């Protein structure tokens with residue numbers, strides 16, 4: 711289902727992001743399930759955040775869960791009822807996390823696990839929750855960009871994994887020229903062992 715623009719007043723950039731997710735995740739998980747029995751969607755910064763819909767249809771995890779549901783049903787019809795779809799949803803803010811719980815009973819056909827904490831710290835738990843044979847799709851959609859990519863690397867490096875990282879390019883590019891030590895250290899954590907300064 712396509713995101714409804716009526717739910718995005720004042721956050722039109724999220725409408726664009728959710729359009730991409732709706733199209734991409736749906737076709738990805740359908741194709742992937744032709745070769746992998748287990749598909750795992752990981753949302754590292756789930757929210758809900760500024761949602762206006764009734765049933766999380768304008769959130770990244772709500773859109774992804776609809777896609778997982780449709781792909782699972784389609785494969786069941788094609789004689790593959792054993793395809794499993796799992797969603798691992800991480801949210802740090804306690805209030806948003808409390809609301810995130812409301813999604814679980816809406817998708818009894820999908821195995822959903824929620825985690826209340828910092829995505830970077832939860833990486834080992836996420837890795838343990840993904841079956842070795844599974845294909846994983848990871849969405850990283852933080853508010854800022856202070857992320858320790860070395861700590862996240864084991865999750866992104868696992869075989870059969872795809873990542874979409876949505877970040878504020880202009881802000882990061884602009885910050886790169888600032889001499890502030892904390893900002894420089896944050897950028898080094900985000901792009902470790904690269905020539906980010908020169909680039």
Ligand SMILES: C[S@@+](CC[C@H](N)C(=O)[O-])C[C@H]1O[C@@H](n2cnc3c(N)ncnc32)[C@H](O)[C@@H]1O
Nearest residue numbers: 755756757759769770801802803828829851853
């Ligand atoms: C931009 S919003 C995510 C929006 C969501 N992906 C969507 O498209 O509907 C970022 C979310 O990440 C949460 N957050 C911020 N820092 C976090 C962290 N270190 N670990 C997990 N969640 C975090 C915020 O509370 C907020 O809900």
